[in-house]
Structures are given as C-alpha cells and as structure tokens.
Amino acid sequence: MPLTGHPIVARLTRVMKLSAVDVKSLEAIFERDLSVRKREELIVQGSEFRNLCFVKDGFAIRYRLLRSGKRQILKVILPGDVIGFPVSFFDRSTYAVVAVTELTYAVCSFDSYIRLCYEQPQFGLVLSWLAAQEAATYAEHIVNLGRRTPIERLAHLLLEIHARLLEVERADETSFNLPFSQEVIADVLGLSVPHLNRVIQQLRAEQLITSNSRLIELTDLAGLRKLAQYQPMDLAPIPVPKHRE
Amino acid sequence: MPLTGHPIVARLTRVMKLSAVDVKSLEAIFERDLSVRKREELIVQGSEFRNLCFVKDGFAIRYRLLRSGKRQILKVILPGDVIGFPVSFFDRSTYAVVAVTELTYAVCSFDSYIRLCYEQPQFGLVLSWLAAQEAATYAEHIVNLGRRTPIERLAHLLLEIHARLLEVERADETSFNLPFSQEVIADVLGLSVPHLNRVIQQLRAEQLITSNSRLIELTDLAGLRKLAQYQPMDLAPIPVPKHRE
DNA sequence: TACGCTTATTAACTTAGATCAATGAATAGA
DNA sequence: TCTATTCATTGATCTAAGTTAATAAGCGTA
Numbered sequence: 001m002p003l004t005g006h007p008i009v010a011r012l013t014r015v016m017k018l019s020a021v022d023v024k025s026l027e028a029i030f031e032r033d034l035s036v037r038k039r040e041e042l043i044v045q046g047s048e049f050r051n052l053c054f055v056k057d058g059f060a061i062r063y064r065l066l067r068s069g070k071r072q073i074l075k076v077i078l079p080g081d082v083i084g085f086p087v088s089f090f091d092r093s094t095y096a097v098v099a100v101t102e103l104t105y106a107v108c109s110f111d112s113y114i115r116l117c118y119e120q121p122q123f124g125l126v127l128s129w130l131a132a133q134e135a136a137t138y139a140e141h142i143v144n145l146g147r148r149t150p151i152e153r154l155a156h157l158l159l160e161i162h163a164r165l166l167e168v169e170r171a172d173e174t175s176f177n178l179p180f181s182q183e184v185i186a187d188v189l190g191l192s193v194p195h196l197n198r199v200i201q202q203l204r205a206e207q208l209i210t211s212n213s214r215l216i217e218l219t220d221l222a223g224l225r226k227l228a229q230y231q232p233m234d235l236a237p238i239p240v241p242k243h244r245e
Numbered sequence: 246m247p248l249t250g251h252p253i254v255a256r257l258t259r260v261m262k263l264s265a266v267d268v269k270s271l272e273a274i275f276e277r278d279l280s281v282r283k284r285e286e287l288i289v290q291g292s293e294f295r296n297l298c299f300v301k302d303g304f305a306i307r308y309r310l311l312r313s314g315k316r317q318i319l320k321v322i323l324p325g326d327v328i329g330f331p332v333s334f335f336d337r338s339t340y341a342v343v344a345v346t347e348l349t350y351a352v353c354s355f356d357s358y359i360r361l362c363y364e365q366p367q368f369g370l371v372l373s374w375l376a377a378q379e380a381a382t383y384a385e386h387i388v389n390l391g392r393r394t395p396i397e398r399l400a401h402l403l404l405e406i407h408a409r410l411l412e413v414e415r416a417d418e419t420s421f422n423l424p425f426s427q428e429v430i431a432d433v434l435g436l437s438v439p440h441l442n443r444v445i446q447q448l449r450a451e452q453l454i455t456s457n458s459r460l461i462e463l464t465d466l467a468g469l470r471k472l473a474q475y476q477p478m479d480l481a482p483i484p485v486p487k488h489r490e
Numbered sequence: 491t492a493c494g495c496t497t498a499t500t501a502a503c504t505t506a507g508a509t510c511a512a513t514g515a516a517t518a519g520a
Numbered sequence: 521t522c523t524a525t526t527c528a529t530t531g532a533t534c535t536a537a538g539t540t541a542a543t544a545a546g547c548g549t550a
Contacts, residue, residue, distance in 0.1 A: 066474060090377070131373055142390060147311055183526095198529090233335060234335060239355070436538090
C-alpha cells in the first residue's frame, strides 16, 4: 500500500527523518486500505482490537458511553491520527470509535508493527512519540474540562483542532472545515447542547470566530489564543544516536 | 544504581519478561538516586526537561497553573511512575511537577534511554507501553471530569489510585495511605474544596469508605465500583516475536 | 506546652449551567 | 419537489456546585 502523500507521513517527518527505506518498511506491513461510512463503528466498546489504523481522510471520534446514557468524547480523530492506539496494548477496548464522516485508512496488525519495531527500533520510538502527543492532547483536555470556563474550552478546542489540521495540510491559515454537529462538540467539552450553542454565539458576538454550516473561520487568532491561554506544543525531534547518522 | 525491588520493575514485569540482563542494561544508564523534599518542584512549568525519573517512593502531582490562579492536577504520581514522560519529547514543559511528600527516584537522561532503545528495541516498546497506560489513565480522567457526577468522580479516583498502588505493593486489599490534602484532591477532580468535602461525607455516609487523616479504607469495593462504573484496565503483555523467545 | 500555620468542616448566598420543551432551519432521501 | 429527520436556536425553570467567610481541628516546631 503506497503511503506517499499520506498524512501520517507528514506528521512523522516533523520529528524524524523518514528515509525512503523506512517508508518502504512501513508500507510492507500494511495490509490494505479500507474505508468506512459515516456513523460506522470502527471499534466497539468492550471488544478486542489489535490493529493500527492510520487515518488518511475523514473524521472520527473516540468516546465512552456511560450507563446513564451520557457520552464523553475523548478525542476527535483527524487525518494523520492512529486509531488502535493505545487500545492495542490492552486486553479489550473500554472506548468506542465511530466515524463521523466517511473515513479512509491504511491498516496493519499490531503484531506486525511490533515485529517491525524489533527489527528497526526507530519505529518503536515513533510509537512512543505518537503516544506522547496523544497523552499531551489528553492532558490539555483535562485542563479544559477541569478548570476552564465553557467559552475558554471552546476556544481552546478550536485552536487545537486547527493546529492539528494544519499539521496535515487540511486547514488554511485561519479557517477549516469541521463536520461535527453541536452535539458532538458538546460531548467533547462536557457541556449540554443548549449551553454550547449559547457559548458559540458568544464567541461570534465577540468577533473571535465566524462560522456557517461546517466552515469555521478563526477571525481573531490572537484573541482566541489569549482567551484560551493556548500554548502550542512544540515537539522536539527524536534524538538519533551518533553512530546512526 | 541497583534497581532490585524498585517499583518500576514490578510494573514492567507485569507486561514483559525482564531478564536479569535487561535489568542490568537499565541499571547501567541510571546516574544516581535522588530525593527531594515535600513541596519541592521537580519540573517547573515552561522549563526544559530531558530526563526520566523513575519514582521509588513518595507522591507527587503533575499540574497546570492558569492565569486565573486555578490549578488543574493532571495526574497523581505514585511509586513506579515515570516523571519526565511525555515532557521529554517536547521542547519545554507546559506542566509543573511538585513533590507532595518526600520523594526518592532513580534518574537517567532521556538521551541515554533513547540510545538504549536503539540497542535493545524492547525498551522502546516499554516506553510505548508506559505511554499507553498514561494515555489510558488520562482518558479516564477526561470521562470523570466531563460526564461523571462529583461523587462518582471521587469514587473513581480512589479506585484508580488503589489499583495503581496495589500494582506496586503500596496498598493492601482494601486500604491505602493517601497523603493528599482535600485541596489537592479537589484540584484533581475539578471541584471546589467545600464541595469536595461534602462529597467525601456523602461517600462516608453511604458506608462506601471510611477515612481518618490520611488512611483511606474502601469499605465497600463492589459498591464503589458500581457507583463509579469502574472498569479495571487489563493490560495485554507486549508481544515478543517468535525468533526472540 | 503553647503558638502559628495548615487543613477540615460548616453555613449562607449566588450563579452558571443543566434540563425540559418548543420552534425553526437545513439536509438528505424518496 | 416533497417529506422526514437531523440539527440549531431560543426560552423558562431549577438545581448543583461555586464563592465567601467563619470556625474548628490537627500538626509541626520552638
């Protein structure tokens, strides 16, 4: 499966030199390209899952459903993200993943990836690095839910998604397409839909964003950053031992 | 630095066979054992940090301070945890880590650990696996803050800490020592101190816990699990390729 | 033992945000 | 084009949880 132009390559090359050979080794373990339709479940809560899916295009959400019927979305999954991490390290998934739009991805088995890591250790580090980003994103989400006001939360979420989309060239300088209903965004931010709606209107009223249907325009990036106390995460490149360079 | 009996070894052996040789390679890169006093900062928000600190004993918290003065604690750090992950992958830390009790730890530089990963790929995977656990713990925290009620949150937190302490033999079947003030716990759970206090009393009134000073007794484990909808995370062992076994 | 500081508890008051319910607007199939 | 959902918006009401402030209990140290 050719990976050229795949957004995951764009992400990885930001932290390590991926030689043509590296890309080839990666390609070798990929089984097939798949796609799922909108609303299709990629991972069912409580099931086993031992694959890594590198998202090429489309949007998905990872979430937990509680008995009360409440849903908490843990992460919005964008092109360049990996589905199946960290769940593949566990017995079974305690979360579900569902596609929000049509979604295409390249898939390999967890085992074959692990095998690759033993042969080429840099791929193990890549996995750690992806994990580090995942953990850092989750950490921001915790700060958001725990101690930011609803308007700050929303501003922060928009900035985060914007930055992540920029990284894989799915956004331009100040705007991007976001195919999520308000119900989805409310479940990311731990808010009710009516309240989220009010908060969106506040952001619009303060001229910080404009949005119609699914297009978000960040009218005042600096203002948003200040409101959200947004700090971009600057990744350090993965160190490469001398004798390898 | 001898690692025998170090809680990190207890944690690691739960997912992979650590041979005596492996432990030796780990020991070789550790520089020295350190300790810090209560309230001492291990990582300053905004600073660089390129070390891995394997906690031997004591408690710490990782947190973010907001301009408003609010604090969100991201994680309580227990014996067996690693301080410096994931921050070592980033330019500088956006979080602070401070010791809550006296704390002792073994430290190695991030670079030397990375070097070890290139020589012995299983250590790269160990890092991924620690990261996966970290991410999973954060994910639970997100669910907690976003969609659980305060009493459920507290129950969940106590169960999580209990499970993590059990893993490194710092708790017994139903009780453990927790040297955190209510202010700390409130900042983990995104609550105010007075409200947390009410919630603690609720848990006590419902006979789910008893606690005096710093000793927590989980009087009714099953009841707590049900209340919190707690699901233990069962880790799968790291697969080892055939030709290595 | 006494002092001072930190921590726990309680109460009164206020408010942000949930809930419930209704109405428009938009979109996708038939 | 029409119709059926899904989605966005608004309003009224209610309550959980924050805020502030005061008091009590513990604890460390001189």
